[in-house]
Amino acid sequence: MHWSERKGKFPVARFLFLDRDGERKLLSRNEKLETRDFSGRTLVVATLLLVLTASAPWAEEKQVSVYGPRVSYSLPVAEHNGQDYVALLEALEPFGSVSARVEGQKWKLRFNRLEADFRQNGNWGKVAGRKFGLPGPFVLESNRGLVPLRALPAILGLMLATRTEYHEAGRRLFLGGVATHFTTAARETGLSLNFSAPVNPLISTEPGKLKMTFTRDAVVASTNILRLENPLVSSVTFSESNGQAEVVVLGHVPLLAQFAADRRAIEIVPAPGVAKTAPPVAAPETAPAALGAPAVVGTVPAAVAVPPPPTLQSLAAKPLFVVMLDAGHGGDDRGALLSETLEEKAVTLAFARRLRSELQGRGISAVMSRDADVTIPIEQRAAMADAARVAIFVSLHAASQGRGVRVYTAMINSATPTPGGFVPWDTAQADYVLTSRALADLVKAELGKYEIPNSEFSAPLKPLNNVGAAAIGIELAPSGEDVASVNAGVYQQRIAAALAEAIVVGRPRVEAQR
Amino acid sequence: MTRALAIATALLLTAVLAMGVYLRILRRNERERAQNLPDTRPISAPVAGPPSHVVLYLAYDNPGAVRAQDATVALPADPAQRGREILHALLGEYVKRPSSHELPAGADVKDVFLVSGNTAVVDLTSALAEGHRSGILVETLTVASLVKTLMANLPGVTRVKILVDGQERETLAGHADLECFYDVVTMEQLLQQLQ
Numbered sequence: 001m002h003w004s005e006r007k008g009k010f011p012v013a014r015f016l017f018l019d020r021d022g023e024r025k026l027l028s029r030n031e032k033l034e035t036r037d038f039s040g041r042t043l044v045v046a047t048l049l050l051v052l053t054a055s056a057p058w059a060e061e062k063q064v065s066v067y068g069p070r071v072s073y074s075l076p077v078a079e080h081n082g083q084d085y086v087a088l089l090e091a092l093e094p095f096g097s098v099s100a101r102v103e104g105q106k107w108k109l110r111f112n113r114l115e116a117d118f119r120q121n122g123n124w125g126k127v128a129g130r131k132f133g134l135p136g137p138f139v140l141e142s143n144r145g146l147v148p149l150r151a152l153p154a155i156l157g158l159m160l161a162t163r164t165e166y167h168e169a170g171r172r173l174f175l176g177g178v179a180t181h182f183t184t185a186a187r188e189t190g191l192s193l194n195f196s197a198p199v200n201p202l203i204s205t206e207p208g209k210l211k212m213t214f215t216r217d218a219v220v221a222s223t224n225i226l227r228l229e230n231p232l233v234s235s236v237t238f239s240e241s242n243g244q245a246e247v248v249v250l251g252h253v254p255l256l257a258q259f260a261a262d263r264r265a266i267e268i269v270p271a272p273g274v275a276k277t278a279p280p281v282a283a284p285e286t287a288p289a290a291l292g293a294p295a296v297v298g299t300v301p302a303a304v305a306v307p308p309p310p311t312l313q314s315l316a317a318k319p320l321f322v323v324m325l326d327a328g329h330g331g332d333d334r335g336a337l338l339s340e341t342l343e344e345k346a347v348t349l350a351f352a353r354r355l356r357s358e359l360q361g362r363g364i365s366a367v368m369s370r371d372a373d374v375t376i377p378i379e380q381r382a383a384m385a386d387a388a389r390v391a392i393f394v395s396l397h398a399a400s401q402g403r404g405v406r407v408y409t410a411m412i413n414s415a416t417p418t419p420g421g422f423v424p425w426d427t428a429q430a431d432y433v434l435t436s437r438a439l440a441d442l443v444k445a446e447l448g449k450y451e452i453p454n455s456e457f458s459a460p461l462k463p464l465n466n467v468g469a470a471a472i473g474i475e476l477a478p479s480g481e482d483v484a485s486v487n488a489g490v491y492q493q494r495i496a497a498a499l500a501e502a503i504v505v506g507r508p509r510v511e512a513q514r
Numbered sequence: 515m516t517r518a519l520a521i522a523t524a525l526l527l528t529a530v531l532a533m534g535v536y537l538r539i540l541r542r543n544e545r546e547r548a549q550n551l552p553d554t555r556p557i558s559a560p561v562a563g564p565p566s567h568v569v570l571y572l573a574y575d576n577p578g579a580v581r582a583q584d585a586t587v588a589l590p591a592d593p594a595q596r597g598r599e600i601l602h603a604l605l606g607e608y609v610k611r612p613s614s615h616e617l618p619a620g621a622d623v624k625d626v627f628l629v630s631g632n633t634a635v636v637d638l639t640s641a642l643a644e645g646h647r648s649g650i651l652v653e654t655l656t657v658a659s660l661v662k663t664l665m666a667n668l669p670g671v672t673r674v675k676i677l678v679d680g681q682e683r684e685t686l687a688g689h690a691d692l693e694c695f696y697d698v699v700t701m702e703q704l705l706q707q708l709q
Contacts, residue, residue, distance in 0.1 A: 328688075335688055336648035344648065378684060397689065399649035401575060406651060411700045426694065455578070457707045458700070459654045462684065462691040475650045 064149060064171040065243035066091065066156070067218035069178050071493050073357040074215065074243050076371070077149060077171065083136045084149035084171075088116075091152060093350050094489040095160060099341065100145060107138070107145040111159050118145055125151075127158045142372060170240025172218075179220045182247075186230045190269040191249065195219070198263035201247075202363035210255040210268060214245040216361030221247075232270055321511060322365045323503060324390040327352035328397040331375025338400045339483045345373065347398040351476060351492050355394070358493075358500035364507070382466035386428065391510050392439065392503060393471040395461060400483045404453025405495055407443050408473035409436045410464035428468040435470045435513050442506045443472065446498040452479075470510045474499065563590040563599075570604045571662040571705075573615035573655035580658050580708045582666075593668055597626035597634060600667050601660060605642070615655055618645025624679070626664070633673040633695070634664055640679040646687040653690035658704055661696045672698040 062077040064086055071094045077084045088109060092098045098111045109116040118125040118138040125134055125147070136148040147155060153166040153173055165174040180199060185192040199219065201212035221238040228234060235250045249255060254271035327348040329335030335344025352368050359366040367388065369381045376384075385393045395408075415430035429436070440456050447454040461473040476495065479485045515523075566589040571580050587603045589596045601623040608617035620641030627635040646653065661674045674696045677683070683692045 333688065397650055399651065401647075401649055401652060402578060406578075408650060411696075411704055413697075413699060457651075457654070458704050459650055459689075460657060460691040460694065460696070461650050461654075461689055462693075465691065465694065473650060 062171075063243040064152070064173060065215065066094075066173045066175065067178050068095070068175040070490070071095070072216045072218065072361070073354065074360065078141075078146060080139050080146065081136070085136075085139055085146040086149050086152055088118075088145050088147050088152075088155065090350075090353060091156065092159065094354065094493060096489055097484060097487065100143075102140065102143050105140075107140055109145065114159055116155070116159070118147070125155075127155055130158065132158075144372070167240055170245065171243045172240055172245070174218055174220075178218050180218045181220060184226060184236055186228050186233060188231070190255075190267055191228075191230070191233045191236070193247070193266045193268070195264050195266075199266075200263060200362060201266075203257050205255060205257075205271075207254050208251050210249045210251070210257060212247045212249075212257070212266070214247070215243070216357075217245070219245045219247070233268060320365060321391045321507065322367055322388065323359055323392045323394060324367050324369060324385045324388065325352040325355055325359075326369040326381050326385070326393060326395045328395060330370050330373055333375060335397070336399055338398060338486060342484060342487060344398045347476065347487050348396040349373070350487065351398070351496065352396050354489075354492050354496040355396070355499055358496040359503065362500050362504050364500070364503060378463050379466060382428075382463035385471075386466075386468050390469050391507075391514060393464075393467045393469050394499070395464060395471070395473040396476075397461075397473065398476040398486050400478065400486070402477040403479065404455075404477055405447055406475040406477065407440045407447075407454060407456045408459040408461050408464070408475065409433060409440050409456075410467075410471060411458040411460045412465055423468055425466055427465060429465045429471055432468065432470050432513065435510055436464075436472055438509055439470050439502065439506045440472050442502040443474075443499055446502040446505070447495070449501075450494050450498045452495060452498065470506075470513075563588045565589075568600050568603070568667050569663070570600070570607065571659050571666065572604070572607060573659040575615050575652060575655065578651050578655065578708065580655060580662065580705060594626050594628050597628070597636075597664055597668050597671075598623055600663060601626065601636065604659065604663050615652070615659070616647075617642060617656070621645070628668075628671070632670055633675065634668060634671045635675045635677060636660060636664065637677045637680055643678045643683060643686055648687040648689065650689045653686045653688075654704070655708070656686060657690050657692075657696065658701065658708060661701050662705055665698055665701065 062079075062084070063074045064077050064084075065074045066072065073094055075086050075090055077086055079085070089098055089100050092109075092111050096112045098109065100107060100109045102108075105120045107118045107120070109118075114128045116125060116127040118140075120140040121137045123134050123137055124131060125138060126132075132154065134148055135150045139146040149171070150166075150168070153164040156162075156173070156175065157164040160175065162176045165177075166172075167174075180195055180197045182193055182195045185194070195217075197217070199214060199217040201214045201217065204211050204213075224238050226236045228236070232253060232255070233249055233251045237246075237248045237250075239246050239248075249268050251268070251270075255268050256271045258267045258269060260266070327345070329343075329345035329348060331345075333345065335348070338344060338347065349370070349372075353371070356366040356368060367390070369384055370376055381395075382393075399406075410429040410433055412427060412429050412433055414433045415427065423431075437458075444454050444456050459473065464471045464473060474495075476486050476492070479488070479491045485491055565586045568585050568587050568589070570583050570585050572583050573580050585603060587599055589599055605617060605621050605623060607613060608615050609619055609621050618641055620639055622639045622642065624637040624639055626637070629635055646656065657676070660676070664674055665671050676686075676692050676696075678692065686692055
């Protein structure tokens with residue numbers, strides 16, 4: 001018997017068409033528009049685009065940053081009844097094993113061996129056996145427990161048994177006395193900023209202004225503005241807002257930042273070509289001034305020159321570099337049951353949040369296909385990535401078998417770009433698979449640096465074939481005998497850091513193909 | 515009737531009622547269990563043929579590999595039936611315990627169809643897919659083992675499509691794509707990685 005006589009036919013293969021406006025249309029194999037399919041998918045894609053745009057980093061999502069001795073991360077902040085709220089489980093995830101369950105109106109949280117109880121709309125909670133009041137009612141939303149942001153320092157302090165310091169205006173929370181102080185030293189040739197720990201700010205420049213944004217670094221200052229009598233730099237200001245710290249250097253000439261190799265010092269110097277035209281020096285060689293501690297003057301070896309900011313023209317020509325993190329499964333699809341209580345969908349979501357935080361800390365925009373326990377069909381995830389024109393798609397999964405991390409690329413033959421703008425849906429990855437493999441090699445190398453066991457395969461992982469961008473799959477496996485270790489905060493944080501580093505290193509190659 | 519007798523009678527009646535309820539629960543549980551058992555009845559009549567040498571590509575969960583192993587299987591003359599018997603022998607290795615790559619009871623191949631000379635369509639039982647462990651690697655091992663075994667033993671087959679219970683299925687158990695055709699080139703690349 002011929003198979004098709006009994007089974008009917010395979011679904012019609014779909015083709016993705018990119019028109020001049022970047023709008024995508026789905027055509028049948030015979031290139032006839034399937035009106036119903038087309039309109040439905042277009043609606044879905046348009047809706048997702050709206051959601052993505054709203055949740056994208058450039059939309060200034062409200063967030064709080066938490067700085068600990070071993071880990072720093074940011075959490076989204078939601079508004080309820082005019083107050084800022086934050087998800088408690090996510091806040092504790094980086095510090096250990098955490099789980100929560102709903103019992104009627106009660107939300108019970110277990111963190112390591114400590115327990116906490118909250119009641120929906122209740123104005124108090126019990127943490128580690130101690131009852132305390134909340135500055136606003138506890139909110140239970142889709143089984144996620146949200147606490148008023150102002151209560152977070154006290155709760156984390158109790159559960160982690162550590163000292164906390166909260167900068168409310170900037171939404172920055174410091175745990176265990178962690179802080180990175182810095183000093184400034186103005187000289188004839190520029191300005192040195194010396195930090196007490198390595199830093200990794202996002203740097204942007206405008207004529208006469210250089211801005212450093214610290215998302216993952218616990219940078220603090222004792223004064224907010226420092227005015228300098230210097231021919232190159234007129235002032236240095238420090239501010240905190242939305243979980244970030246900013247240091248803005250105003251100058252009389254265009255400025256450039258150079259990092260020291262150990263990333264503990266940043267040298268602000270005139271941009272090439274302007275140093276000779278700077279006004280004559282009238283100020284003393286060293287301006288004894290500091291925003292934090294007393295000034296320190298030292299030689300700062302120049303190592304990395306920050307490239308000039310992209311022009312409007314170059315921005316228009318090139319789409320934004322955005323990484324989509326696809327937390328596998330979700331909602332009705334729980335994925336693999338890793339242990340009696342641990343579902344794959346929860347592990348992938350927790351890891352995706354950590355990876356997003358690591359990427360954003362390195363100045364890379366990251367969006368998530370889902371940021372809650374919701375069902376998203378597999379193909380829709382690829383459609384979201386294609387519609388948003390992401391640079392890299394990372395499909396995240398977890399398994400109980402094996403050890404370490406397995407890195408996957410699509411099981412597809414490479415191809416040259418399809419002429420005429422038509423991209424077959426089933427083989428959209430073909431043009432990018434070589435870049436994807438190069439990226440996977442980098443991920444493998446970075447995981448090796450972190451001494452995390454790893455392996456690399458091509459695999460028929462859905463929906464990698466449908467993604468028109470560099471795409472890799474990541475499968476987390478336990479670090480040891482205990483399957484629950486796959487969900488351990490410290491372990492996931494190391495993997496996320498390695499992945500983020502690999503993406504930073506691989507960015508030029510990915511951008512070259514776009 | 516004395517008071518003691520009345521109490522004893524009441525207790526006995528209560529016990530009878532409780533036993534009746536318990537019996538109903540047991541019956542219901544047993545019925546549900548029987549319904550959920552995989553269908554292990556033979557799905558095709560045994561075929562006759564001379565014993566032939568075949569190569570089975572067996573999957574190993576640890577360390578995540580697919581390796582060739584010689585076997586002898588009674589094979590009929592019809593190529594499609596030969597394909598089915600070879601995969602039946604392969605899956606038989608996975609349903610027995612212990613196995614290098616465990617598949618659930620009832621995991622079997624229902625039919626193999628040869629289409630336009632170079633394409634084989636494999637129809638698997640729903641028990642295989644429904645009871646398959648979820649994970650990228652374990653699902654990839656199953657697919658690679660099936661596809662490579664078929665390609666290696668049926669000369670001319672360069673593309674393989676997998677159905678489950680006669681229907682197209684999105685993934686095997688949440689990860690491995692079953693909507694695509696597997697071709698010989700990409701499968702060879704994967705096999706090299708899974709050595």
